[in-house]
Amino acid sequence: MKKALLVLALGAALVGVAQADTLKKIKDTGSVTMGVRESSGALSYTLGDGKYVGYHVEICQKVLGDVQKQLGLSKLDIKYLPVTSQNRVPLVQNGTVDIECGSTTNNMTRAKDVAFAVTTYVEEVRIAVKADSGITSIAQLNGKTVATTTGTTSVQLLRKHERANGVDFKEVLGKDHADSFLLLESGRADAFVMDGQILAGNIAKSRNPAGFKIVGEVLSVEPIAIMVRKDDPAFKKAVDDSIKGLMKSGEIAKLYDKWFTQPIPPTNTKVGLPATAATKDAWANPNDKPVEEYAKK
């Protein structure tokens, strides 16, 4: 009985070590699990049949290639596991997912449970208007109707700006992004405030992409990063070093262009969102600062 307990305890200790040391786990099992998203814009999405692609997915594949070299493995089996906004943090925490490559904002609340690699994409909340509207800044929205999507942080952000700047606009909430864009397209709203990537995607998919423009101040900045387990400095360093290598060689800019300015599968449409100054800044000065530190500036 005592012996059995000892074996159990030993086994538990081994599992514990394996979980805290991702590199060892990868080496021992010859496989790694990548957390991906079903539809997070061009960052991470599915083509169906268990195939996952996107800017972050491709970065992760390169990172894992480097990890494989570092560990001297002849073969590394990458398993893809779709995650959601609700389960991504717990799945990384409990060891089901080793590296999450989706669209997770690096913030201080999450940093209590997980670690983030250096920021690879910076999302900016912007304003989309009709190209012929003459609107170029938020101040010009005074008295106008502004659309955004129900259930997003942009609603709060928009109201905050309204109060802080003393602008008075009529807010109208679409039930989803497509609906909010339709409000703008049909003239029921004069502007649509949302993440730049979503605005660009909707404009690209519209009937007349030239008829819309993304203008004005950046209302908010959010660093989006690849997520790994907390308290595993060796694996985080391996991931960070690999990403920094991509940044230094300029390869990351090429990857970005491939996913955000060139036609992408499955429909071969373009997102049409060139890298922003904030994103380029994150590549030039690699860092893993949370969103709270961006807000201070």
Place this chain on the structure above:
Amino acid sequence: MASWDWQLYCTDMVTEEVAPKCFGAPGYETYLDAMIHGWGWTMFVSVVGLLVALVAGSLIGVLRTVPNRKLAMFGESWTELFRNIPLIVQVFIWYHVVPRLFPVLDLPPTILVVIAIGLFTSARVAEQVKAGILTLPKGQRYAGQALGLTLPQTYRHVLLPMAFRIVIPPLTSESMNIVKNSAVAFAVSVPELAQFALQASEQSSFVQIFLPVTLLYFVSAYAINRVAKGIEWYVRVPGILGAK
């Protein structure tokens, strides 16, 4: 389960600060303020929609029972048209299609939703009013006309007073349905209770937002039920339809 945070309702939706007053503090918009505001829109859409439904529905219901074939046909077509298309599709047609075809009807979204819900429900009201009139023995109509009353007079003084009393119970259900159906207004960006629930719950807690919202819907529909019961009691005719 997380503990229930009463202070949430007194918290500003934008700054997440606690307001000095839970309701109507100047310069603040607490969760409670926003919920009451959303409920106000729900009730506006429901009550005005109900008025449209009752007026149009009664008229159409009566037309369907008159001897004039053309008028009766018009009433029948109206009922079938609005009864056989899903409500959400009708709302979209009024919101997206009608203003494009007829620029005169480019009205505020709230009005378009009221029209859509009102006319959808009018078909159902018409069906009930017609049923109420047909329930009455044919002799009543003939008796009225034998007395020398014109057709409108027969309806006004003989048929409708009893027909409406008969259909109060199904009309009550219809009136309660309109409160619940008003949630489709969310799909065309009317800032009513369902929209509030989706936005506020995303910002705070699903349980703490959806439970009171559910309760508000229940209370609103039940209040209509009680008012209708009161009317039914007030207009009862002793000895008829089970009234004492």
